Amino acid sequence: MSFDDQLPPKIRLLRAAAELLANSEGSAVSTRQITKLAGVTAPTLYHHFGDKEGLFDAVVSAGFEEYVAGERDFAPSGEPLEDVRRMWDNHVQFGLTQPHLYLVMFGNIRPESRPAIVADAEALLEEMLNKAAIAGQINVPPREAARSILAANVGVTLMLIAEPVEERNLELSTMTRDSMIFAVSTETARGAAADDSGKSSVVVAAIALNAALQASHSDQLSSSELKLFLEWLHRISSSS
Amino acid sequence: MSFDDQLPPKIRLLRAAAELLANSEGSAVSTRQITKLAGVTAPTLYHHFGDKEGLFDAVVSAGFEEYVAGERDFAPSGEPLEDVRRMWDNHVQFGLTQPHLYLVMFGNIRPESRPAIVADAEALLEEMLNKAAIAGQINVPPREAARSILAANVGVTLMLIAEPVEERNLELSTMTRDSMIFAVSTETARGAAADDSGKSSVVVAAIALNAALQASHSDQLSSSELKLFLEWLHRISSSS
DNA sequence: TAGCACCTATAGCGTTGCTATATGAAGTGG
DNA sequence: CCACTTCATATAGCAACGCTATAGGTGCTA
Numbered sequence: 175m176s177f178d179d180q181l182p183p184k185i186r187l188l189r190a191a192a193e194l195l196a197n198s199e200g201s202a203v204s205t206r207q208i209t210k211l212a213g214v215t216a217p218t219l220y221h222h223f224g225d226k227e228g229l230f231d232a233v234v235s236a237g238f239e240e241y242v243a244g245e246r247d248f249a250p251s252g253e254p255l256e257d258v259r260r261m262w263d264n265h266v267q268f269g270l271t272q273p274h275l276y277l278v279m280f281g282n283i284r285p286e287s288r289p290a291i292v293a294d295a296e297a298l299l300e301e302m303l304n305k306a307a308i309a310g311q312i313n314v315p316p317r318e319a320a321r322s323i324l325a326a327n328v329g330v331t332l333m334l335i336a337e338p339v340e341e342r343n344l345e346l347s348t349m350t351r352d353s354m355i356f357a358v359s360t361e362t363a364r365g366a367a368a369d370d371s372g373k374s375s376v377v378v379a380a381i382a383l384n385a386a387l388q389a390s391h392s393d394q395l396s397s398s399e400l401k402l403f404l405e406w407l408h409r410i411s412s413s414s
Numbered sequence: 415m416s417f418d419d420q421l422p423p424k425i426r427l428l429r430a431a432a433e434l435l436a437n438s439e440g441s442a443v444s445t446r447q448i449t450k451l452a453g454v455t456a457p458t459l460y461h462h463f464g465d466k467e468g469l470f471d472a473v474v475s476a477g478f479e480e481y482v483a484g485e486r487d488f489a490p491s492g493e494p495l496e497d498v499r500r501m502w503d504n505h506v507q508f509g510l511t512q513p514h515l516y517l518v519m520f521g522n523i524r525p526e527s528r529p530a531i532v533a534d535a536e537a538l539l540e541e542m543l544n545k546a547a548i549a550g551q552i553n554v555p556p557r558e559a560a561r562s563i564l565a566a567n568v569g570v571t572l573m574l575i576a577e578p579v580e581e582r583n584l585e586l587s588t589m590t591r592d593s594m595i596f597a598v599s600t601e602t603a604r605g606a607a608a609d610d611s612g613k614s615s616v617v618v619a620a621i622a623l624n625a626a627l628q629a630s631h632s633d634q635l636s637s638s639e640l641k642l643f644l645e646w647l648h649r650i651s652s653s654s
Numbered sequence: 655t656a657g658c659a660c661c662t663a664t665a666g667c668g669t670t671g672c673t674a675t676a677t678g679a680a681g682t683g684g
Numbered sequence: 685c686c687a688c689t690t691c692a693t694a695t696a697g698c699a700a701c702g703c704t705a706t707a708g709g710t711g712c713t714a
Contacts, residue, residue: 183662205702215663216703222661226702273525281523285513288576314589321573322590329569333561336528349554350562353597354590403646406639423693445671455694456672462692466671661710670701677694684687 184222186212191233195274205229230278231290237275238291241268242298254306255359261299262327262351269331270342276335280328292328296320303358312358319358326354424462426452431473435514443514445469470518471530477515478531481508482538494546495595501539502567502591509571510582516575520568532568536560543598552598559598566594 181189190212194203205226209219223229241264251257269276279291300320307316314322330350334342421429430452434443445466449456463469481504491497509516519531540560546552552559570590574582 202701204700206700217664217705218662220703277523277525281521283517283521283572283576285517285575286578288573292573292576318585318589321586322570322593325569325573325586326566326590326594327569328572329565329567330562332523332568332572333528333532333565335525336523336532338526345558346561346565349558350566350594353562354566354593357593357596399646403643406643442670444669446669457695458693460672655714657712657714659710659712661708663708664706665704666706667704668702671699673696673698675695675697678692680689680691682687682689684685 183212183214183218187214187219187222187229188233188236191229192236192275195230195233195278196272198274234275234279234289234291237272238279238294241265242294250305254302254309255311255355258299258302258306258323258355259351261302262323262355263347265295265327266331266334266344266347269335273335276331281332281335292324296324299324306359311360313360314358322358323354326350423452423454423458427454427459427462427469428472428476431469432476432515435470435473435518436512438514474515474519474531477512478519478534481505481519482534490545494542494549495551495599497542498539498546498563498595499591501542502563502595503587505535505567506571506574506584506587509575513575516571521572521575532564536564539564546599551600553600554598562598563594566590 187208191203191208194207194211205216205219208229209216219226219229223232251260269280279289282289297320300316303312303316303319303323306312312319330347334344334346337343427448431443431448434447434451445456445459448469449459459466459469463472491500509520519529522529537560540556543552543556543559543563547556554562570587574584574586577583
């Protein structure tokens, strides 16, 4: 019944919930199962976690630490987009090795209530994409790119989880991954910024933007705005 | 209470379930609600549909007809990939206008049991992509392309459903859609992009500069200047 | 020792999906 | 016309669910 009588109930609840979530094959996990395995009664659960979802969120946070650790642990390769690729793979891997945990984290969709985890995963991706943006490697704002890539990543992972194990084809993942990354990347040498992507900085980007703006009159700013904008740009680009 | 006393109970149950699914805002739909609205008692439901999921499946079959009708109805434009684009949009639209029905169809993920609907939707997409393949417009086998695109499509739709209505940004959809379609297509849209490479490089440079500025707090501009500068930058970088 | 905050248990509420059993209606063969 | 089966619906209730009002126990500080 109760396992680990030494530990405080809060932790026993967390472990029991995690264990049941990991081992439950398909069927749902009830609070009674959890409290019984933890050797605790119902009110204890609600005292510590508010409600069932609160407990699951807490379990997920722990699982998410693991997930994030996987996302962060590998040393940055210096190639941000390569790192994004690895984050994608890590995401899928996490979903396939811990499908039930993953489903609680990402699969528990209801209208107008998105899992707290999604925002975190999005932030992680955005952070990495920001590096790519600084290096002039993407042609979309990092936030939008992150949202888009994450949506596809989740979609692929859910698809793979839903498939029978023997039919799972990871090529679905790699293909979709590369499609998404390629689509937001400047990889195929489009602009000046992409040329000196290696040594990018505020200055390089400013110079590139300066050149690009003067080459093609953007109609996003009025002429007076543009004048001031260019002056600031000049100030920034001549700062080194 | 009971609505439509004339019709046979089986149909009343279907209609009641469909109506409740469509109107229930967030919360789950219980068999008691359904049977009450249908003016029928519980055993009737189980006699006709086996269990709750059987009833939902039946409702979904009907909803799916509607969905498929939407997918098929527009005349082929002669541009298969354009049709794929419309199928994507139709898919998202269906998900957003009937979120609960959609969640029953696509969101009810459990390990190794995929909703029957997914296979049908995949087949529909594949059919269209096959036309594109015949026209030499894609560089990936239609089946794999369909799976990949559908996964992203579902992921995006689930993301959008999970977001608060006022925050929903359909650009997430169009962006992901175009990324996926472009990635499988042989169309050299990148070359086409090079035509207005001036604007395009402005956007790239602006995105890079934006990211770089926020990463390294440049002291070349005062905070008020920087604020305005960033706003202009945003305006430029979010111009299509 | 008194008081207080924190933690846990007893017991039970209301709701859920589902069913054992019985009743009514409709057709069929003698 | 009457049994007899078959189908469809209702009565009543079970076990499990998430959750909670209330109270008792525990350890700390005054």
